Amino acid sequence: MNEEADHKTPVLIVGGSLVGLSASLFLGRLGVRHTLVERHAGTSTHPRGRGNNVRTMELFRVAGVEPGIREAASVLSGNHGILQTPSLTGDEGRWLFQEIDPGGALARLSPSTWCLCSQNDLEPVLLERARALGGDLRFSTELMTFEPDSDGVTAVVRSRETGEHTTVRADYLVAADGPRSPVRESLGIGHSGPGELFHNVSVTFRSRGLADVVGDRRFVMCYLTGPDADGALLPVDNREHWVFHMPWHPERGETLEEFTDERCAEHIRRAVGVSGIDVEITGRAPWHAAERVALRYGAGRVLLAGDSAHEMSPTGAFGSNTGIQDAHNLAWKLAAVLGDWAGPGLLETYDAERRPVAQATAARASARSAEHKHPGYTPAPGAEGRGPQGGILAVAVGYRYPRGAVVGTDPRTPPVPGELRLTGEPGSRAPHMWLSRAGERISTLDLYERSPVLITGAGTAAGWYEAAGRVAEKLSVPLTPYRIGAGTDADLVPEDGADWARTHGTEPDGAVLVRPDGFVAWRSAGPVPDPEEVLRRAVSTVLALD
Structure with missing residues (x-):
């Protein structure tokens, strides 16, 4: 390591959102010393990214945080399914699916199950546990520069509170710094995929009367498809706190400033079908749905994870889950190489394993948005048939690694199969019993x-x-x-x-x-x-x- 560094660490994680915090948790469990820097002052405050699939919950189970996550998610534990309807006042709607695990078949495949925990509730659980494991997590701290070499990475970080600059020397840098990743851009790594798909504004609001309109329909999400005001409604507490995703069309010149409180409130009223219902706007955040996968998952000792490596349509919550699973795949390999019980070539298998999974999963996410007719999304012809066409479990837990740190696989096997098969084949998730x-x-x-x-x-x-x-x-x-x-x-x-x-x-x-x-x-x-x-x-x- 560089002797002139102010701080030395085996792993520097850039980005302290869901994937960065997961990487910190997994590395901490494996006894790998690390430092995480995050430019924001704290964890996410906006309810988003809340569908944690069965594979992700298996990882959190083994990491010892599953009970804490389920406790944080308890208010929505009875919500299931996706409803599609012109409004909430008629009976014309249909359930795209009403139960995530109808018949309880998942219990034969896994010790865990799905969990509906919003990012703003999940991240504090991960943060607390990561710190308890000894993680050096620094919020209000941003990466200014980094310079990789054959032996490691020298980075300069700045405290946004004091302005102090610190030189950090790390063996490896993990970039979990989001879809506009400055680290990826500095490395000159491009993307594959169709790019931007659609844009929404996520509006948080309070309404005491909406719960009566929703009634006993405990959905995870409701697509409201009325011709005058479409969007997606998501419960936060099933009582008075809600999120509404409004279509946004910047390609038509529409600006964020046009999404005033008055416009958002009136749009929500028209969408749910009750003109006089109380709506108090409490926040808004733009987001962009895209399908992109990095052409490489790193360069030398700098590795990409999560949104810095791939972007996916939000339908199915594949993006955040794929990112958490990136972090898990990478953590054990870093631990093995840093612990001298694996060769450096093991880290080369990270790209070989995770990038094909992301490509297939991203295509399936876009196809699912087309199938669900996600508000604001006008898919290209044939989009519904893209990607692996198996059930969601085949994507969530059945993905496999035909190439990488495996022996005896068929490299022609698709990374996401058409059907779920967990029978102990090399490259697949080991069976549960x-x-x-x-x-x-x-x-x-x-x-x-x-x-x-x-x-x-x-x-x-x-x-x-x-x-x-x-x-x-x-x-x-x-x-x-x-x-x-x-x-x-x-x-x-x-x-x-x-x-x-x-x-x-x-x-x-x-x-x-x-x-x-x-x-x-x-x-x-x-x-x-x-x-x-x-x-x-x-x-x-x-x-x-x-």
Whole structure:
């Protein structure tokens, strides 16, 4: 590191919104010292970005913050589905879907479920936990310059409160600085994708009478499609606080100044269909829906995450979830490289894995906006058929990594499949099943966070468990093996006699190597003559140790 720096840190995170705070949380859980700078004085105050999908909640579960998030989100825990209707006063509307998880099928696939927690409620939970884990988080602090070299990054940051400049030397810089990312622009990284899709103004307002009009329709969002005043209505507390997304057309010369309190209030009244209802405007914020993915997810020791790497239409809340999952993918790889148990080449797999997922997910988000006829969006011909056409779960939790830190994948496999399949294939999220560990009920997903894990059958002579110990010692890798079964040597016992091997696509004497992010890195369907050598090759390839 540069000896002239005022402050030294292994990782500098630029941006302290949802993705930056998630990166801080995940790095803190892995014991990676880091500093985060955010130009704003505090966390988000505007209710937005609130659909946290099942995969994101699995990550927060393992990171220990799921209970706090659900508590922060409790006021909307009974809201489900998306309603589309000309107004709230007639009966012409239809539910695009009424239940996120009809029939409770998700419980077979995951220990978690969806959570409706607005960004302004979620970010304080992440901030508190990240700081408790030792994160150095500095708000009212902005990045002024950065200069990467072969050994790290030298950055200058400025306190917006005191004007003081500080030189920071970091091994790596993670840019989570939003869609207009100054870091990405400084690196000269361009985009692919169609670009801007539509524009809205998000209006927060108070109305005590609206709850009576809404009645017992506990929607997540309501698309109001009346010809005189369309938009999207979102409850904040189901009582008196609401958000309304008004279409905005800057391409027609319309300015933000035209969105006066009077105009916004009257538009909302016309949209809901009640001319005399009380509406008190409390805030407004413009936002731009776009489909863009960076051509590269970084350069050298500077890496992009979240909106700095990709922009997506808000329909389905794919953008924020994809960003949080970027941070999780990147965190364990940084921890492994900084901890000297993986080669630097592991970080090259971040782009190889995450960028194709973002491209496919962004296309699906745009298609979903077209399917839902999102107010203000006039899609290009054929937009509804773009992107993977499977259900939302295939996008949210079924995405996979055909290339990257994996062994035995088919590189021709699409990153987002047409149907959900979680059967232990390399490159996919490892299957969930309930286990007992010393009397404690856990999910298999709870095993994956701090180190690679090898799971194999108890009571077999295949030798995988013993081989894992020898490989860990010889490669200096924190590889943790578990034997699953009902035998006396079992470390983990499946609940209700479930078959771990069948769930993971192997025989009882096979083995599955799972990465710290819960993705299957490699598997062997059965025994092999030299399990130590086979496992050593797999671990070395995954961790770029060759």
